[in-house]
Amino acid sequence: MMRWVFNVAALGAAAVVCYGMQSSKPRYKNLIAPIPVHGSMVDKVETRLFDVHIGKVVFARELKVTEFGKQKTLTTDGLWAVVAADVAARDRTTRVGAATWLGPTGLRFHQTERFSSRSDLPPISVSPGLPQRGLFLFELPPGEVEGATLVFSHTVFSALDSQANIALDRVPLDSDGTPLSVVDVYDLDRPI
Amino acid sequence: MFGAIRGKVRAWFTVGAGTLAAVTVAGLLGAFGALPQAQTPVLARDSQIETGQWLVRPLRAYIGTDRVYDLPVKPDQQALVLEVEMTNRTAESAKDYFTLFQLAPPLGGQTEQPAVILTRDASMTPALHPGMTERMAYVWTFPKAVALPGELPLVVNTKTYKPQDNLYGTPGWFNERELGSIEMPVEAKAAEGQS
Amino acid sequence: MSVSDAAALDPQDGGPERKWRRRALWGLVILLPAAILEMGYQQTSFYLQNNDLVARDAEPLTDVHFGGSDWRLENMQTMKDTSSLRIPRDSAPVFVDFTVKIGDADLEQAWLGCKIGLVDESGRSWLPSYVRNSRVDDMATCNSTVFSGAKTGDTVKIRETFVIPKDALETVVPTVGLGSERPYYLRFKRS
Known part of the structure; x- marks a missing residue:
């Protein structure tokens, strides 16, 4: 009888251990996830292929740009965030291909795709010894400004590669979360 | 002697049980499959429709020629334009919206996939950001000879979220299926509203 | 039934079951690295064929x-x-x-x-x-x-x-x- 009880208990314990291991097993997505290098806006954040330092973050209601000799105004329902960052290659020519605005609640806003290619918009090609200033443009609702983190990576899917996660400084906001410093029109050809 | 025969019979039954179970299950599945399929619901045309990744509100449908939001339409072609209001319900910028609306039944001679245009500035197929509502135009092009119906029958598709898919164990949206159908009145030719 | 029981109870060291158990354990020493090599071969050759090293x-x-x-x-x-x-x-x-x-x-x-x-x-x-x-x-x-x-x-x-x-x-x-x-x-x- 004792032996029987012991066997059942051992089986139950094994089931609990197996369930625990199954539910705590890291998912494939986590196993191959990019490796973040954390920093703030005062830091130069160093990843495997490039260094990045945020120079300036400007919020605007509209963007003005000259494309193919034609002036274009880009509107949005939310805000434009223009992030000017200095990027430098470490030991070989590389590109900074993707940037994401990670909101305070975890929403991921990818860089906008509403512009034709410009050399200062991603993918930005950088070479050793020749740092460059790149512009990263995002469309966001006002509530996503406070407590955001900027993520810079080499490519959109960069498994197991390092990426720069830079926490943004606080900016003074009005009641609905719009930064007080928001400008009406930002001209990409005449950076502030 | 008799004991051996009984043993044999028992063995036969034991072996046969698995087969019997398989046949029963297959038969039941077949029988259920033969039942008439439930009709996909007809969705109200001016309501907000919730699909897996998107909140959509169909606004209007019309026939365009020459140029639809910077998209040139060839002289011997006509464009069927569906304008909708779309909001990304997911946590990440996405553009998985090409099969959201489908012409069903197909009208013949149409482009496989519609061009999807942001009406705000005629950007082609930009990713839409979480929680930001945008007005988008789905554009199918046809030869001019195809007669377009006055009431456009459309299917709205949806997908299911899986925290890990069977192949890679990564999260994603899978298994597209019909959510319902709508009929949009086709305005003959809309000059206004086209920028 | 009776044969294997006899083998397991065989006090002699060289019983066939014991022998095979030992062989299987030694086999692991060879098979595990072989399996790892086989699985890593494709990635390694891909790495070598795509990089100037x-x-x-x-x-x-x-x-x-x-x-x-x-x-x-x-x-x-x-x-x-x-x-x-x-x-x-x-x-x-x-x-x-x-x-x-x-x-x-x-x-x-x-x-x-x-x-x-x-x-x-x-x-x-x-x-x-x-x-x-x-x-x-x-x-x-x-x-x-x-x-x-x-x-x-x-x-x-x-x-x-x-x-x-x-x-x-x-x-x-x-x-x-x-x-x-x-x-x-x-x-x-x-x-």
């Missing part, structure tokens, strides 16, 4: 057989006056010229992922960049040659353009990497 030193101004063709580094030049070019301050353009006598004419295969670069003494490397300049316009590059339809016996002139910081000018040397030769690549010496 092992340098082969080459002399300038001599024919070097590489990727089925004969490569000859003709010269490497820069420009003093860069005011007409739109390049960053403290940087200089570098023009690298090769003469290639085509041997294996299947360039799409032999020159797959052709990568000509510059590397300096500290190991920093540069890939070609585009500079609008009369010296470069209409000149063939490595990748344009692949689709030019060059045949065996043809001689092709290739010019690649780089922009590098001025402080690297002193030590940079050209490198050539071709898909059919990886992980080996050519590293030319300074003339």
Whole structure:
């Protein structure tokens, strides 16, 4: 009888251990996830292929740009965030291909795709010894400004590669979360 | 002697049980499959429709020629334009919206996939950001000879979220299926509203 | 039933079951590494075939057989006056010229992922960049040659353009990497 009880208990314990291991097993997505290098806006954040330092973050209601000799105004329902960052290659020519605005609640806003290619918009090609200033443009609702983190990576899917996660400084906001410093029109050809 | 025969019979039954179970299950599945399929619901045309990744509100449908939001339409072609209001319900910028609306039944001679245009500035197929509502135009092009119906029958598709898919164990949206159908009145030719 | 019981109870060391158990355990020592090697083989060969890892030193101004063709580094030049070019301050353009006598004419295969670069003494490397300049316009590059339809016996002139910081000018040397030769690549010496 004792032996029987012991066997059942051992089986139950094994089931609990197996369930625990199954539910705590890291998912494939986590196993191959990019490796973040954390920093703030005062830091130069160093990843495997490039260094990045945020120079300036400007919020605007509209963007003005000259494309193919034609002036274009880009509107949005939310805000434009223009992030000017200095990027430098470490030991070989590389590109900074993707940037994401990670909101305070975890929403991921990818860089906008509403512009034709410009050399200062991603993918930005950088070479050793020749740092460059790149512009990263995002469309966001006002509530996503406070407590955001900027993520810079080499490519959109960069498994197991390092990426720069830079926490943004606080900016003074009005009641609905719009930064007080928001400008009406930002001209990409005449950076502030 | 008799004991051996009984043993044999028992063995036969034991072996046969698995087969019997398989046949029963297959038969039941077949029988259920033969039942008439439930009709996909007809969705109200001016309501907000919730699909897996998107909140959509169909606004209007019309026939365009020459140029639809910077998209040139060839002289011997006509464009069927569906304008909708779309909001990304997911946590990440996405553009998985090409099969959201489908012409069903197909009208013949149409482009496989519609061009999807942001009406705000005629950007082609930009990713839409979480929680930001945008007005988008789905554009199918046809030869001019195809007669377009006055009431456009459309299917709205949806997908299911899986925290890990069977192949890679990564999260994603899978298994597209019909959510319902709508009929949009086709305005003959809309000059206004086209920028 | 009775046979295996007898074997398990056999007090002698060399019972067949014990023997096989020992053999199986030793088998693991061989099989586990073999399985790991087999599974890693594809990734390893992919890594080796896609990266320029092992340098082969080459002399300038001599024919070097590489990727089925004969490569000859003709010269490497820069420009003093860069005011007409739109390049960053403290940087200089570098023009690298090769003469290639085509041997294996299947360039799409032999020159797959052709990568000509510059590397300096500290190991920093540069890939070609585009500079609008009369010296470069209409000149063939490595990748344009692949689709030019060059045949065996043809001689092709290739010019690649780089922009590098001025402080690297002193030590940079050209490198050539071709898909059919990886992980080996050519590293030319300074003339």
